[in-house]
Amino acid sequence: GAGVSQSPRYKVAKRGQDVALRCDPISGHVSLFWYQQALGQGPEFLTYFQNEAQLDKSGLPSDRFFAERPEGSVSTLKIQRTQQEDSAVYLCASIVSGGPYEQYFGPGTRLTVT
């Protein structure tokens, strides 16, 4: 079956613009995570959804970052008034159910803020 997909794969934004990054998890997967990966580093947790409920948003770096998953499937990560330090790869991952099991990652969206 299809894996986790993300779009766009690449996004260039001018500083101050708003961006929206989309994640399509594996069909039927209950849990969805967003991570941010800076160049040369491991992914860092941003936020977690179980179905449509956002249960943990402790990793969001500022109130410019907002995530939603209104119907419990597709999720969108929105960044308002982008800054250069927001440049990174944004990864989405899903798990079949709640709990610590194998997370399947998408290919990521590389965001470059100029």
Place this chain on the structure above:
Amino acid sequence: GESVGLHLPTLSVQEGDNSIINCAYSNSASDYFIWYKQESGKGPQFIIDIRSNMDKRQGQRVTVLLNKTVKHLSLQIAATQPGDSAVYFCAETLDSWGKLQFGAGTQVVVTP
């Protein structure tokens, strides 16, 4: 594409040799661990996992060892192949929902 592995520790391995990648994890309460492989321009790919009630688990050409006493995890790759060249991350779960904390990563370079 850009390298995932800039500034990461590098392990150079000759093709056909065995590789051992080490990782120190941070939380003694973590009970689930995963090794991921990440190639340039791609998302992390699951390799193998282990729960804290085990100290060893084997997959196809890979073995993960867990030493909870010293909070150490290792990944052994048998008969390393050119396709194994990538950055390898260990990750531990921080909560019951599965939130992952990743280690620093190791760049593996397989030479012919």
